Amino acid sequence: MTKWVYSFGAGNNEGRADMRNLLGGKGANLAEMSSIGLPVPPGFTITAEVTAAFYENDHKYPDDLKGQVDAALAQVEKAVGLNFGDSAHPLLVSVRSGARVSMPGMMDTVLNLGLNDTTVEGLAKAANDPRFAWDSYRRFIQMYGSVVLGVDHHRFEEIIEHAKLDAGVIEDTALTADQWREVVEGYKDLVEQETGKPFPQDPHEQLWGAIGAVFGSWMNARAVTYRRLHDIPADWGTAVNVQAMVFGNMGNDCATGVCFTRDPSTGENMFYGEYLVNAQGEDVVAGIRTPQPLSASVAKSGEIPLEKAMPAAYAELMEVRSTLEKHYKDMQDIEFTVQQNKLYMLQTRNGKRTVAASLRMAVEMAREGLIDEAEAVMRVNPSSLDQLLHPMLDPTASRTILGKGLPASPGAASGIVVFSADEAESRAAKGEAVILCRVETSPEDIHGMHAAKGILTTRGGMTSHAAVVARGMGRPCVAGAGGISVDYNNQMLSAGGKQVRAGEIVTLDGATGEVFVGSVAMIEPAVSGDFGTLMEWADKHRRMGVRANAETPLDAETARKFGAEGIGLCRTEHMFFDPERILAVRQMIISNTESGRRAALARLLPFQREDFRQIFTIMAGLPVTIRLLDPPLHEFLPHHDQEMQEVADSLGTDIATIRLRAEELSEANPMLGHRGCRLGIAFPEIYEMQARAIFEGAIAVAKETGNAPHPEIMIPLVGMKRELEITRAQVDKIAVEVFAETGTTIEYSVGTMIELPRAALLADKIADCADFFSFGTNDLTQTVFGLSRDDAGKFLPHYVEAGILAKDPFVSIDVEGVGEMVRIASEKGRAAKGGLKLGICGEHGGDPASIAFCEQVGLDYVSCSPFRVPVARLAAAQAALGAAGDRTA
Structure with missing residues (x-):
C-alpha cells in the first residue's frame, strides 16, 4: 500500500528535512522542527505524489487516502486532547499548501477549519471569549467561501464594511461578538445566494473541500505564472499540510508574526521581523494593521516591540532563531504564533533574500564557519547577480520627493505609473518601463509585478506580499507608503499637494523607501566587497x-x-556600421569589380586596424x-533614396544602378544565404x-x-x-x-x-x-x-x-x-x-x-x-x- 500521509509533532515524526520532494518544503520542515524539539502543533502531510494522482484521475483521490487521513487526524486529536467536530471541545485545523520550493502566496490556505454553528459555541465556552469564537468563524467562512466555494473575496469585505458603518466603528477589532455573529449570518446568506447551497456544516466535508482546493490551486493562474517565471516544473506537485490550529487572536497575550534570522534585504546578522498582537497570520501580510517590530533595538517612538510586550516568548524565539540557523546552516524565514504567552512554530524555510543579502550572508556564514567556501559559492543564484550590475540612483542628482515608505526591496527604477497588473504587463510588452502602483498587491498581481521595473504599495510592511515577492524577483519595491494616496478611479497618485497621473514618470529607491516625481539620474554600481x-x-x-x-x-x-x-x-560587422565607414562599406558592396572592391576596402583598413x-x-x-x-552584404546597403544617392554620387553612377545592385544582392532567406565563409570564398579580398x-x-x-x-x-x-x-x-x-x-x-x-x-x-x-x-x-x-x-x-x-x-x-x-x-x-x-x-x-x-x-x-x-x-x-x-x-x- 502506498503511504500517502506522514504525521509530525507530539513525538510522532515520520518525515525529515531531506524529504521535501515528497512532503514539500513546509511539511518536511515541520517534521524536522518537531524532531529537534521545537514547539510545533501536531498535524500531518498529504504527499505531493497525490497531486499527480489527483489530476490524472479526474480530481479523484487514491482509494486508500481517506483511511490514512482519518488515522492521522485521530492521532492529532489524541495529541491535543480535542476532537474534530466535537460540540464542546472542538479541534480546529489549518489546511495549507507546501510545494518543494517556496511559492509565497501563490496557492491557497484555509484556517480555523472545523467551525460550524455548533462548534463555534463550544469554542466560545472553551476560550471564555465569544467575540474570539465568532471572529474566528467569520474568518473561516470568508476564507473557505473564497478559496473553496469561489465566492468573490470582496463580497465578504462589503458585509464587514456595512457592519462597521452600522456600529459606528473604524477598525474590525472594535466589533463585538454579537456584531460578528450578524456578520456570520450575512456571510452564510451570501454563500447560499452565490452557490445555491448552504455553507457546509460537516467538518469532514469542510476538510476534504479544503484539501481539494489546495490541490486544485496548484494549477491556478497565479501559481502557473509563478512556476513559469521561476522554472518550477508542473509535475512536482504540492503537498497539503493539515495542522492543529493555535490562535494568535485570543486576546492581548496572543500574537502572530513573521521573522527572518537575518535581514533579508541587506544580509546583516540581526533578527528581523514583525508581529501583531491579537491577530492571525493573514493579518500580518495583508497590511490592514500596522505591524510592530520584534526587537527593542530597532523600535521607533510609539512602537511596542515583542521583546517588551512578551519577553518570555521573545527570549524563546531568539533561542529558536539560533537553533534553526545552526541546524539548517542558512537564513530562515519563520512563521510563529503566541497563544496565551506560549510560543508555537508554524513554519521555517530558507528565506528569500535580495542578491546583495545573498552575497553578504554567503560570505559571512563562511567566515563564521557555518558553511565552507564551496557551499558559499553554491548559495548565490548566478542569474540574480544581474541585479547588482546595473545603475543605482546618483546621490548627487536633483530630485523631487513625492513620499516615503518602507525600503522593502533594494534597487532603483524609473518608469511610467500604471495602476493594474494587466496594464503593467501589456505596456511592458511594448518596451515601456513601468512602475506598478497599488494600495496593496495580491497573488493575482504576479504577472504585472514581474513585468514592472518597480513596485509601489501604500499598505503593507516589510513582510507583505509585495515585499516578499519583489525581493524574490529582484524588483525594487517601496511598501507601506501611507503618505501617498492611490486613486484608482482617477488614475492618480497624490501626496503633499503633488499629483502624478497614470502615464507620468516616478522613480523608486528601494534602498531608502523614497518615491520621487519624474526621472532621477543613476550611476553604475561598484563591484567590490x-x-x-x-x-x-x-x-x-x-x-x-x-x-x-x-x-x-x-x-x-x-x-x-x-x-x-x-x-x-x-x-x-558591428564595426562596419559606424557612420565614418559605412559609405566605404557600401562602395565595396556596390562595386562590380575586384579592383573597385579593393579600393573601398583599402579605405576601411585603417579603421579596422x-x-x-x-x-x-x-x-x-x-x-x-x-x-x-x-552577415549577408545586403544588410549594409542603404534603404532610403537619400542614402542611395549618396552612394551613387561617391561611385560616379546613378541611383538606378544602386537600386539594381541592391535587388541583385537581396535574398529570400538571408540567414541561410550568401553569408559567413561563403562571402570569403566569393570575395576573398574582404577576409584578406x-x-x-x-x-x-x-x-x-x-x-x-x-x-x-x-x-x-x-x-x-x-x-x-x-x-x-x-x-x-x-x-x-x-x-x-x-x-x-x-x-x-x-x-x-x-x-x-x-x-x-x-x-x-x-x-x-x-x-x-x-x-x-x-x-x-x-x-x-x-x-x-x-x-x-x-x-x-x-x-x-x-x-x-x-x-x-x-x-x-x-x-x-x-x-x-x-x-x-x-x-x-x-x-x-x-x-x-x-x-x-x-x-x-x-x-x-x-x-x-x-x-x-x-x-x-x-x-x-x-x-x-x-x-x-x-x-x-x-x-x-x-x-x-x-x-x-x-x-x-
Whole structure:
C-alpha cells in the first residue's frame, strides 16, 4: 500500500528535512522542527505524489487516502486532547499548501477549519471569549467561501464594511461578538445566494473541500505564472499540510508574526521581523494593521516591540532563531504564533533574500564557519547577480520627493505609473518601463509585478506580499507608503499637494523607501566587497574559462572590469556600421569589380586596424577571438533614396544602378544565404583586408607594449572542410605578407564557428585544419530546429506554456537536440585533434543551465555579454562543484 500521509509533532515524526520532494518544503520542515524539539502543533502531510494522482484521475483521490487521513487526524486529536467536530471541545485545523520550493502566496490556505454553528459555541465556552469564537468563524467562512466555494473575496469585505458603518466603528477589532455573529449570518446568506447551497456544516466535508482546493490551486493562474517565471516544473506537485490550529487572536497575550534570522534585504546578522498582537497570520501580510517590530533595538517612538510586550516568548524565539540557523546552516524565514504567552512554530524555510543579502550572508556564514567556501559559492543564484550590475540612483542628482515608505526591496527604477497588473504587463510588452502602483498587491498581481521595473504599495510592511515577492524577483519595491494616496478611479497618485497621473514618470529607491516625481539620474554600481570575495572563491573552483562577447573598447573595458579572461566573440560587422565607414562599406558592396572592391576596402583598413589595436591593448595579452565578416552584404546597403544617392554620387553612377545592385544582392532567406565563409570564398579580398587589419593591429600593440596579443581568427558558417581550407589559406597568406613587411611575427590561431548541423556531424574532418571550435549556438539552434529566431516569438511562448518545450531554446540550450550536436562535435573534434580548444559564444554562454551543460561536455570556456561575465563565472564554478559532487556520489 502506498503511504500517502506522514504525521509530525507530539513525538510522532515520520518525515525529515531531506524529504521535501515528497512532503514539500513546509511539511518536511515541520517534521524536522518537531524532531529537534521545537514547539510545533501536531498535524500531518498529504504527499505531493497525490497531486499527480489527483489530476490524472479526474480530481479523484487514491482509494486508500481517506483511511490514512482519518488515522492521522485521530492521532492529532489524541495529541491535543480535542476532537474534530466535537460540540464542546472542538479541534480546529489549518489546511495549507507546501510545494518543494517556496511559492509565497501563490496557492491557497484555509484556517480555523472545523467551525460550524455548533462548534463555534463550544469554542466560545472553551476560550471564555465569544467575540474570539465568532471572529474566528467569520474568518473561516470568508476564507473557505473564497478559496473553496469561489465566492468573490470582496463580497465578504462589503458585509464587514456595512457592519462597521452600522456600529459606528473604524477598525474590525472594535466589533463585538454579537456584531460578528450578524456578520456570520450575512456571510452564510451570501454563500447560499452565490452557490445555491448552504455553507457546509460537516467538518469532514469542510476538510476534504479544503484539501481539494489546495490541490486544485496548484494549477491556478497565479501559481502557473509563478512556476513559469521561476522554472518550477508542473509535475512536482504540492503537498497539503493539515495542522492543529493555535490562535494568535485570543486576546492581548496572543500574537502572530513573521521573522527572518537575518535581514533579508541587506544580509546583516540581526533578527528581523514583525508581529501583531491579537491577530492571525493573514493579518500580518495583508497590511490592514500596522505591524510592530520584534526587537527593542530597532523600535521607533510609539512602537511596542515583542521583546517588551512578551519577553518570555521573545527570549524563546531568539533561542529558536539560533537553533534553526545552526541546524539548517542558512537564513530562515519563520512563521510563529503566541497563544496565551506560549510560543508555537508554524513554519521555517530558507528565506528569500535580495542578491546583495545573498552575497553578504554567503560570505559571512563562511567566515563564521557555518558553511565552507564551496557551499558559499553554491548559495548565490548566478542569474540574480544581474541585479547588482546595473545603475543605482546618483546621490548627487536633483530630485523631487513625492513620499516615503518602507525600503522593502533594494534597487532603483524609473518608469511610467500604471495602476493594474494587466496594464503593467501589456505596456511592458511594448518596451515601456513601468512602475506598478497599488494600495496593496495580491497573488493575482504576479504577472504585472514581474513585468514592472518597480513596485509601489501604500499598505503593507516589510513582510507583505509585495515585499516578499519583489525581493524574490529582484524588483525594487517601496511598501507601506501611507503618505501617498492611490486613486484608482482617477488614475492618480497624490501626496503633499503633488499629483502624478497614470502615464507620468516616478522613480523608486528601494534602498531608502523614497518615491520621487519624474526621472532621477543613476550611476553604475561598484563591484567590490562581498561580491569580489565570492567571485574570488568562485574562480578557485571553476574549471572553464569565461570570456566576453565584445567589439568596442567600452565593451572590452567592461568585460575586463567584470573579470573576463579574454574575448570569445568579436563581431567585426558591428564595426562596419559606424557612420565614418559605412559609405566605404557600401562602395565595396556596390562595386562590380575586384579592383573597385579593393579600393573601398583599402579605405576601411585603417579603421579596422585601429579597432583591433584598441581591443588588443585593453585585453593586454588575453586571447581575442575575432569573427570575420558574417552577415549577408545586403544588410549594409542603404534603404532610403537619400542614402542611395549618396552612394551613387561617391561611385560616379546613378541611383538606378544602386537600386539594381541592391535587388541583385537581396535574398529570400538571408540567414541561410550568401553569408559567413561563403562571402570569403566569393570575395576573398574582404577576409584578406580583415586579416591584415588584425595582424597589423596586433603587431603594433606588441611593439608598443611588449606584450604580444594572440589573435584567434574565426571563420563563420563553415559546413565543409574545404571551405575552411580555402579561407584559412587566405588568412595564412596575409600573415606571411604582414610578418615579412614588419619584420615581426606573432602567434595566432585559426578556427571556426560551429553553427551548422553538418559541421557538427563532420567535426572530425573540419578539425584537421582548425585550431579551435567555437559553438555559435544562436544559429545552431535555428538550424537544428529549422526555425527563424526573428519569427519564433510568435509561437515559442505557446510551446513553452503547452509543455512541448521546457524552455525557450534561444534562452537555455536545448540539450536533447542542439546540445547533442555540441556533444558530437566536441567528441569528434577532439578525437581527430587532441588539443582542440572548444568554447561557446552564443547567448547561451551567459545562461547558468546552459553553462552547466558546457561543463558536462567539457568545453574549455564560455563567452557571454560583458555584464553577464560575473553570472558566467559563478555558474561555471557551481557547474564544476556540481559535477565534482556527482562524481563523488
